Amino acid sequence: MKIVRVVAAVIKSANEKGEPIIFATQRGYGEFKGGWEFPGGKIEEGETPHEALKREIKEELDTEISVGDLIDTIEYDYPKFHLSMDCFWAEIIAGDLVLKEHDAAKWLIKEDLDSVEWLPADISLIHSIEKKM
Ligand SMILES: Nc1nc2c([nH]c(=O)n2[C@H]2C[C@H](O)[C@@H](COP(=O)(O)OP(=O)(O)OP(=O)(O)O)O2)c(=O)[nH]1
């Protein structure tokens, strides 16, 4: 099966109460339109995962991030391809998270992680984030 290598950013911040929050985005196009995910995309030839993630977040959200530790690498079989997705903690350096491609976005506290319809591959990631938030 075709393997698609993807990087995704779990952008972390804090709300007014000082609680940790993460940034979730809703896909605006394609076969998974409407599903919730972490911003990011496919690694291009010659790029490191780190470079790919910084590029994707600039393209999708017009925002510069610093990339932190790897949270998990998700391996998931979709009917048409195998997804291998490196998911990193990230923080905003500059920019306002402008939605260039997504339909909607939300900052979620730990207790609200289950409140959106995540893409199937993201379910196991949500569990590890929940433990680490
Ligand atoms: N970015 C992202 N993609 C995810 C997640 N979960 C998940 O199953 N995917 C899938 C959906 C897509 O098939 C693939 C990533 O594709 P993408 O559409 O983000 O790639 P891209 O930004 O490079 O966009 P494109 O140029 O290929 O349209 O991984 C996730 O949390 N974030």
Ligand SMILES: [Mg+2]
């Ligand atoms: Mg993308």
